[in-house]
Amino acid sequence: MLDLAAAAPADYAASMPISLATQQRRQARVLVFGYGNPGRQDDGLGPAAAAGIEALGWPDVTAMDNYQLSIEDAVDIAAHDVVWFVDAARVGAAPFSVTRLTPAATYEFTSHLIRPEAILALADRCYGRTPKAFLLAIRGYEFAFIEAITPQAEQNLKSALGALSILIRTAQMEVVS
Amino acid sequence: MSDVQVSQGSRKIVIDPVTRVEGHGKVTIRLNDAGEVEQARFHIVEFRGFERFIQGRMYWEVPVIVQRLCGICPVSHHLCAAKAMDIVAGVDQVTPTADKMRRLMHYGQVLQSNALNFFHLASPDLLLGFEAPVAQRNIFGVIEAFPEVGKWAILIRKFGQEVIAATGGRRIHPRLCIPGGVNQNLSVEHRDALRRDIGQIIDWCGQALELHKSFVHAHEELHATFASFPSSYMSLVGADRRMELYDGGLRAINAEGDTIFEDVRPADYRDYMIEEVRSWSYMKFPHIRSLGREEGWYRVGPLAQINCCAFIDTPLAEAARRDFMAIGHGGRVHATLGYHWARIITMIHCAEVIQGLLFDDDLQGTNLLVTGQRRPEGVAIIEAPRGTLLHHYTVDDDGQVTGANLIVSTTNNNEAMNRSVTKVAKDYLSGREITEGLLNHIEVAIRAYDPCLSCATHALGDMPLIVTLEDAQGGIVATRVKE
Numbered sequence: 186m187l188d189l190a191a192a193a194p195a196d197y198a199a200s201m202p203i204s205l206a207t208q209q210r211r212q213a214r215v216l217v218f219g220y221g222n223p224g225r226q227d228d229g230l231g232p233a234a235a236a237g238i239e240a241l242g243w244p245d246v247t248a249m250d251n252y253q254l255s256i257e258d259a260v261d262i263a264a265h266d267v268v269w270f271v272d273a274a275r276v277g278a279a280p281f282s283v284t285r286l287t288p289a290a291t292y293e294f295t296s297h298l299i300r301p302e303a304i305l306a307l308a309d310r311c312y313g314r315t316p317k318a319f320l321l322a323i324r325g326y327e328f329a330f331i332e333a334i335t336p337q338a339e340q341n342l343k344s345a346l347g348a349l350s351i352l353i354r355t356a357q358m359e360v361v362s
Numbered sequence: 363m364s365d366v367q368v369s370q371g372s373r374k375i376v377i378d379p380v381t382r383v384e385g386h387g388k389v390t391i392r393l394n395d396a397g398e399v400e401q402a403r404f405h406i407v408e409f410r411g412f413e414r415f416i417q418g419r420m421y422w423e424v425p426v427i428v429q430r431l432c433g434i435c436p437v438s439h440h441l442c443a444a445k446a447m448d449i450v451a452g453v454d455q456v457t458p459t460a461d462k463m464r465r466l467m468h469y470g471q472v473l474q475s476n477a478l479n480f481f482h483l484a485s486p487d488l489l490l491g492f493e494a495p496v497a498q499r500n501i502f503g504v505i506e507a508f509p510e511v512g513k514w515a516i517l518i519r520k521f522g523q524e525v526i527a528a529t530g531g532r533r534i535h536p537r538l539c540i541p542g543g544v545n546q547n548l549s550v551e552h553r554d555a556l557r558r559d560i561g562q563i564i565d566w567c568g569q570a571l572e573l574h575k576s577f578v579h580a581h582e583e584l585h586a587t588f589a590s591f592p593s594s595y596m597s598l599v600g601a602d603r604r605m606e607l608y609d610g611g612l613r614a615i616n617a618e619g620d621t622i623f624e625d626v627r628p629a630d631y632r633d634y635m636i637e638e639v640r641s642w643s644y645m646k647f648p649h650i651r652s653l654g655r656e657e658g659w660y661r662v663g664p665l666a667q668i669n670c671c672a673f674i675d676t677p678l679a680e681a682a683r684r685d686f687m688a689i690g691h692g693g694r695v696h697a698t699l700g701y702h703w704a705r706i707i708t709m710i711h712c713a714e715v716i717q718g719l720l721f722d723d724d725l726q727g728t729n730l731l732v733t734g735q736r737r738p739e740g741v742a743i744i745e746a747p748r749g750t751l752l753h754h755y756t757v758d759d760d761g762q763v764t765g766a767n768l769i770v771s772t773t774n775n776n777e778a779m780n781r782s783v784t785k786v787a788k789d790y791l792s793g794r795e796i797t798e799g800l801l802n803h804i805e806v807a808i809r810a811y812d813p814c815l816s817c818a819t820h821a822l823g824d825m826p827l828i829v830t831l832e833d834a835q836g837g838i839v840a841t842r843v844k845e
Contacts, residue, residue: 222430222433223430224415224427224430224431225430250534251433251534252432252433252434252436252534253433253434255478255519256478256481256482256501256515256516256519257516257519257520257523259516260516260520290497290500290501290502290503291500299482303500303501306502307501307502307512307516310502310505310512311505311512311513311516330412330414330415330430331415332430
């Protein structure tokens with residue numbers, strides 16, 4: 186039978202509050218969610234970052250990618266303690282910038298745009314879970330129909346991945362109950 | 363939330379947004395000398411560059427490459443390209459297992475995409491009301507008022523994704539199709555898992571329909587007239603004009619429901635349609651050749667799918683279709699908000715088709731691929747979630763793509779979207795100010811069509827919707843940007 190908790194990954198059930206007696210301290214579960222289109226040059230920075238983190242093979246660190254965010258991503262968001270959204274930025278600081286995110290209700294005119302804050306709000310509303318969340322915006326430069334990240338953005342990606350891996354390790358040191 | 367800046371000297375209102383869509387929507391409303399709305403135009407960035415991106419690729423790569431086109435419906439492009447490349451591979455009929463695997467994937471895709479549109483995009487307007495405060499008029503406000511809706515939204519979406527993963531090997535970038543067939547059949551484990559849930563999905567779709575109908579019955583006048591006008595419609599239909607989303611003949615009807623053409627094979631589309639370029643838009647304006655530029659425009663998508671078919675061959679969806687068509691009082695339904703009702707009927711149909719397929723042993727067949735004599739050209743059409751999608755390719759003797767022409771649903775709806783926005787501007791513009799209310803109503807009209815913006819390039823730093831009001835001389839009176 187379909188239900189919201191059952192739709193979540195297996196370890197989500199273990200994260201549900203049960204009783205203090207059965208709680209166990211554990212390492213924070215981290216999700217890196219890179220989104221964008223690898224077929225459009227630097228828009229692929231998000232998925233490339235997710236691939237870079239996945240290659241590390243770290244325990245309790247999950248990497249996902251997609252073209253864009255969608256409402257069912259709330260299921261995966263809710264199953265983690267820390268979430269890093271990784272996106273390409275057409276403007277702003279190079280090589281990257283980090284923004285702390287909080288849940289926020291938003292409403293768009295197209296289903297082709299769903300913001301990370303809205304997914305966080307859905308996770309909160311439907312699952313009662315609000316993981317720590319950040320947006321890692323990696324500066325990109327070219328967004329044409331070419332399946333390759335530009336060399337300049339590639340450098341930004343390298344810097345961002347270095348920082349992200351340190352931040353993930355730091356987050357995991359903060360054990361959660 | 364909008365951040366408004368007012369420039370006193372020029373009477374220009376500018377709202378600075380920071381968003382993450384590459385192709386933004388832009389609405390321009392032109393006034394006449396009397397200060398009345400003369401016309402409104404909805405511009406969006408299109409992906410002509412993509413057609414060049416495909417050129418030079420090997421034909422068998424294309425069903426995978428085209429998934430780069432759209433973050434919302436990569437599966438639709440995957441399937442349409444595969445059908446076109448079947449023709450190029452010299453295959454006119456794939457095996458029953460291949461055909462049904464593709465159908466299962468397609469109906470799963472349409473189900474989950476329509477669910478996203480209805481629950482996330484449409485339900486706040488419809489269930490909370492156009493005039494509800496912006497801070498509340500969103501999916502969270504809907505969940506507050508109708509707690510079950512959030513569950514339906516997420517789990518119907520998730521079920522559709524599971525259908526795609528079961529057929530395509532993975533949820534993202536599925537690789538089911540190859541020219542002439544498919545890579546895999548449906549495992550018994552996947553089949554049984556999907557069988558367990560499909561009954562619940564059908565039930566939830568039915569409940570969503572009832573919830574939506576409660577809105578319509580409470581707002582019959584608004585539903586009938588908002589952004590609405592009589593129009594022609596175009597859609598695939600199957601034998602006997604049954605609803606058919608994956609394969610069939612192209613049918614177009616006029617506003618009275620009379621047939622303009624039907625049984626049109628994809629390969630013959632240029633005998634019936636013309637794609638016109640206009641200087642002010644990146645998007646082409648396709649129209650029906652026999653009716654000409656002024657009269658030949660039409661609408662596609664769920665409303666067209668329902669209006670063009672004579673019946674639906676699944677019982678719950680057919681009952682819902684009859685109920686829906688009754689509001690047309692014997693004619694076609696022209697209500698633009700009817701797109702949403704039609705979208706739920708299509709969801710029910712998709713769920714019923716999926717249920718039928720899950721009990722069809724052909725899905726466990728092992729005859730997956732047919733080969734044939736290579737051909738230089740292939741054209742295919744499917745009904746994507748937003749409507750008719752056409753892929754046309756030419757391929758050289760070495761198997762390299764030399765030409766590609768894609769007509770996507772949003773392009774087919776180009777003129778109709780302009781007319782809906784014009785209707786809203788005429789009905790709701792008061793004075794020379796773009797109010798929050800006008801902006802909201804324009805958005806409601808656009809949401810009915812749910813246009814595809816630049817297909818899948820999303821990067822921080824761009825603007826999603828800009829509305830500009832111009833005087834009769836083209837001078838800017840006001841601009842407002844929806845963040």
